[in-house]
Amino acid sequence: MKRAFPKKRRSQTVTPIQKPGLINAGPQRLFSLAERDDYFTKMPHQPLLVMWNRSMHLYGPRGVKKCEQRNTPKQRPKMAAPLHIGRVKHVKPRRNRKMAKSRPYFVEERKPYARSGHRAVADHANLYIFGGYNPDLFEDRFESDETCNPLFRELWCYNFATALWTELDTSGHTPEELASMSMLLSGSTMLVYGGTGFPFGQASSHNLYAYNVKDKSWGTVQCTGDAPIPTYGQTAALVGSCLYVQGGTTGWQYNSDVHQLNLKTRVWNRLFDTEAAIEKLIQGRESYDDQHIPIPEPRYRHEMASDGKKLYILGGGTSWSVYPLDRIYCFHLESKRWEFVETKPTHHGQYPAPRRCHSCVQQGNDVYICGGYDEHRIFGDIWKLTLDNLQWTRLRVRLPEPVYFHAAAVTPAGCMYIHGGVTSIYGDERTAELYRIWLYVPTLLEISWFKVSSLIPRLDKLSHSTLISLGIPRQLVERIQKH
Incomplete structure (x- = not known):
């Protein structure tokens, strides 16, 4: 199968994607959303997720830096603790x-x-x-x-x-x-x-x-x-x-x-x-x-x-x-x-x-x-x-x-x-x-409350009125023990 993205040489610097048929993809700017969608529709042989991941790496030095930041532990979004049904x-x-x-x-x-x-x-x-x-x-x-x-x-x-x-x-x-x-x-x-x-x-x-x-x-x-x-x-x-x-x-x-x-x-x-x-x-x-x-x-x-x-x-x-x-x-x-x-x-x-x-x-x-x-x-x-x-x-x-x-x-x-x-x-x-x-x-309700309490462990530092204003039901707010 023909490669959707040609392999670049090591000595060649990474530049924004330039493909024929796209609107003025100059070397100093990235694609707009409309251009990106148009490019994906012209490449039907590649899955959308794979193409999106590859295009992330071809967005130039600035785009690569942002991608690397997303993969660092500090930048990863905090995930709620799983319930682990039936596991100790x-x-x-x-x-x-x-x-x-x-x-x-x-x-x-x-x-x-x-x-x-x-x-x-x-x-x-x-x-x-x-x-x-x-x-x-x-x-x-x-x-x-x-x-x-x-x-x-x-x-x-x-x-x-x-x-x-x-x-x-x-x-x-x-x-x-x-x-x-x-x-x-x-x-x-x-x-x-x-x-x-x-x-x-x-x-x-x-x-x-x-x-x-x-x-x-x-x-x-x-x-x-x-x-x-x-x-x-x-x-x-x-x-x-x-x-x-x-x-x-x-x-x-x-x-x-x-x-x-x-x-x-x-x-x-x-x-x-x-x-x-x-x-x-x-x-x-x-x-x-x-x-x-x-x-x-x-x-x-x-x-x-x-x-x-x-x-x-x-x-x-x-x-x-x-x-x-x-x-x-x-x-x-x-x-x-x-x-x-x-x-x-x-x-x-x-x-x-x-x-x-x-x-x-x-x-x-x-x-x-x-x-x-x-x-x-x-x-x-x-x-x-x-x-x-x-x-x-x-x-x-x-x-x-x-x-x-x-x-x-x-x-x-x-x-x-x-x-x-x-x-x-x-x-x-x-x-x-x-x-x-x-x-x-x-x-x-219990699953949602378990996820919220695992994501925000310092709930006791927030007032009851603040928690209620955030949309937490009152019966759940009353479970929080103040210290």
Whole structure:
């Protein structure tokens, strides 16, 4: 094929295009748009994009210089961060300069210190983590302070729009049980139940605390009725206006009791008593049908999901055992009885391995678990259990670093965040890294907001009136945390 642009010699200087049939293409000027279009129409054998790229290089020294400037990193337009649906991505927060001045040992980290045993919740705008444990911090930082312990009595907030970590200044009485508690988010109220202080098991709790996200204030919820015994490592779930708590340990013994708290009346009710059920079976006072009702093994550091009618217990164990996930227990809220059900494997016949100290989030009737360990291995896989048919699905991603005793939360838009945890089988190494994974494609509004916040990271420096005048909806502007 005949070359559309003849090859020039090295000694020949680059000059503007001069072709017969074009209007006075003098050596001191470039083509106009009309001339360029006319030239392209006369060269039908070359694709338009290729011809346009080649003509850029033949526009003379001034045009070549501009083309080179476009290819330099400083001149390239900034591209928005991709969503990476279904992929685990490392979240790198911005440096909080105010926090670096007040807390010198956070200058390098730019984020909360490494920890384990903490909990996390998330809304549309923020990720909240509370509590946690790290003995290395106690030995390295506060060895001379006898009043400090290796637990973190602090509440951190990561704002998605500004990519900044902030330790919140709260009012009221902050809970002192800071490890293996249960934490849930209901509207603008964060509920914290149970947990343990240090040493573990000697300062367990059965108190319920409420944190108002808008007022940044803590309060104790005064309850009556048949409350659970003080435990930690239990699991909790919200179903309607009721809080359900199951299992846990005192540090010496484990249980499988089920308790219900009506958040409107604030009255506890015991739905299932493990010791009483076992005693009836031993003494033979159960009916024939009741003798065949299974009783789940006492456990801690398990997780619980709900479809509104049943409570599903996932994993967990004791200090010497872990429980499987191919057959799980479910508790019927109406009949108040346990059932042992079999789940369905993946299309390749796989089930998640037995584990405890894993994390669990629920989005609709889809339940996601990740991480955990079984005394011999630390897991970094992510699984989904569909409650409609109890079908397991393994996601084709893994955590960059297997962890257990970590915290995870999911936003209403469907993005799961995973923070901290233990990375050593011996329990002597912890991480402070934050990861995210979009579990499914979000709405167009969430995609647009994610792109805008990634392109303009300093949104907190602009006033709300300025952002609204730029066309950003008010509900999105309210997600930006001011500093």
